[in-house]
Amino acid sequence: MSALDRLTRGGPFKMLSVLAEITSRGAAYKFLAEPWADTTHELGEVLAALVGYIARKTREDILGRTAAGRERARLRGVKFGAAQALPEQQSQALRRRQSGERLKSIAACFKVSSTMIARLKPKASRNAS
Numbered sequence: 001m002s003a004l005d006r007l008t009r010g011g012p013f014k015m016l017s018v019l020a021e022i023t024s025r026g027a028a029y030k031f032l033a034e035p036w037a038d039t040t041h042e043l044g045e046v047l048a049a050l051v052g053y054i055a056r057k058t059r060e061d062i063l064g065r066t067a068a069g070r071e072r073a074r075l076r077g078v079k080f081g082a083a084q085a086l087p088e089q090q091s092q093a094l095r096r097r098q099s100g101e102r103l104k105s106i107a108a109c110f111k112v113s114s115t116m117i118a119r120l121k122p123k124a125s126r127n128a129s
Helices: 003-007 012-024 042-075 090-098 103-110 114-119 123-128
Strands: none
Touching: 012 042, 090 103, 090 114, 103 114
8 A cells, every 4th residue: 555545545536635735735746656646747636536536445345345244253143352351260360359369369370460350340340331
């Protein structure tokens, strides 16, 4: 991807308005890595607008495929988000913490960080938040 591609993701009309803003201030857009993208020539403006259309269409296609993939995964029962640490041992770790055992000691036992142990909350308050 190039800087021009990012600049043109809004589509050809957005790209043309950006180019109009640039030229209204007496400047021109000339992308050194892509010599054809030179707004000092009329053909460069047309090509930049075309790249804008292609970039917008590509972005729409990516978003559509991603959304469809998420929906297929959701229908298969895939759970999104980070996996819950200590799913079965949370109550045991929480009891040890509430009894006054040091966080580092509990964390070492379950092979998690002491921050993870510090964040554990009783089930009643976990459902409330």
